[in-house]
Amino acid sequence: MASRSHRSSSSGRRRTALVSAAVAVVVALAAALIVAFGPDHETDAADAATATAVAGARGTPTPTAQESKPASASPSASARTSSPKATASTASPRPSTAPASHPARKVSASASLTGRIKPGVSYDGVATFYDVGNGDGACLYGPTSDVMTAAMNHTDYETSKACGAYIRVRAGSGASVTVRITNECPLPCAPGQLDLSPQAFAKLAAPVQGRIPITWSLLSPSTSDTVSIRYKTGSSRYWCGVQAIGHRNPLARLEVETASGWKELPRTDYNYFLSEQGSGCGGAIRITDIYGEQLEISGIGVKPDVVQPTRVQFAQH
Known part of the structure; x- marks a missing residue:
């Protein structure tokens, strides 16, 4: 009986040990699960993800607002990032709406430029006077309030080459007057003769004399005026004066710019330069004086019988 009792006790102790071991295993597994899914593990996983993202960002760094501020605050950086269009607009003045002009150029003067009336030459003749009316004449400048004008004799008028010339006239008494040529004195006015306005003649002699000997010469006077351009009535892009x-x-010359270059226009005795086929009408214009100076003018539209001012004038001589 004693031996049976001993076997039962040993078997009970083994069962107790096995149960205890099983309980320990279960407790260990539960502890492991708690550790695996606890808050500390989630934090570690998030930290690991953040570290991965930062590590990836280090490969392509992006400046922060604090890092970019000094560069944008730099004057040189500001200049580099400004709009090129705005910079160009600021650096360059706005174009004027007035007709544009180019720097004057000097070409070689020749006898063909000066014609019959030459600078520095004194001419002998006679002075008469006539009723100038509203001041208009063969040069077709139109009515004027300027009373110091004259008509040039037919020969020296030379198909309107004398139009606009300033002439100093001297009488034998020593009196003198400056007049502008606006008209032609037709034949039988002789070479050297000037037909003056009554007011201009009166500065040289008493009107009762009617006719006096004179000498005269070309002037290049001081003036505040600038050149103007006018297209003749009826002008268009197909025909223009x-x-x-x-x-x-x-x-001496008036030229217009065409597709093939500058074209000189023929001058009429009524002081217009004609483009009968319309070549250059409305384009750039180049005028040359008897001293060889050239002025180029652009921006003049074909506006018949409208005086269009420019910003240019020939030099004084």
Whole structure:
């Protein structure tokens, strides 16, 4: 009986040990699960993800607002990032709406430029006077309030080359007057003769004399006027007449710019330069005085019988 009792006790102790071991295993597994899914593990996982993202960002760094501020605050950086269009607009003045002009150029003067009336030459003749009316004449400058004008004799008028010329007239008494040529004195006016306005003649002699001997010469006077351009009535892009007004020195040539270059226009005795086929009408204009100075003018539209001022004038001589 004693031996049976001993076997039962040993078996009970083994069962108790096995149960205890099983309980320990279960407790260990529960502890492991708690550790695995606890808050500390989630934090570690988030920290690991954050570290991965930061590590990836280090490969392509992006400046923070604090890092970019000094660069944008730098004057040189500001200049580099400004709009090129705005910079160009600021650096360059706005274009004027007035007709544009180019720097004057000097070409070689020749006898063909000066014609019959030459600078520095004194001419002998006679002075008469006539009723100038509203001041208009063969040069077709239009009515004027300027009473110091004259008509040039047919020969020296030379198909309107004398138009606009300033002439100093001297009488034998020593009196003198400066007049501007606005008209032609037709034949039988002789070479050297000037037909003056009554007011101009009165500065040389008593009107009762009617006719006096004179000498005269070309002037290049001081003036505040600038050249103006006028297209003749009826002008269009198919046909046009062009006239220059207010030039200090007599004109030798008027040219218009065409697709094939500058084209000289023929001058009429009524002081317009004609483009009968419309070539260059409305384009740039180039005028040359008898001293060889050239002025280029652009921005003049074909506006018949409208005086269009420019910003240019020939030099004084």
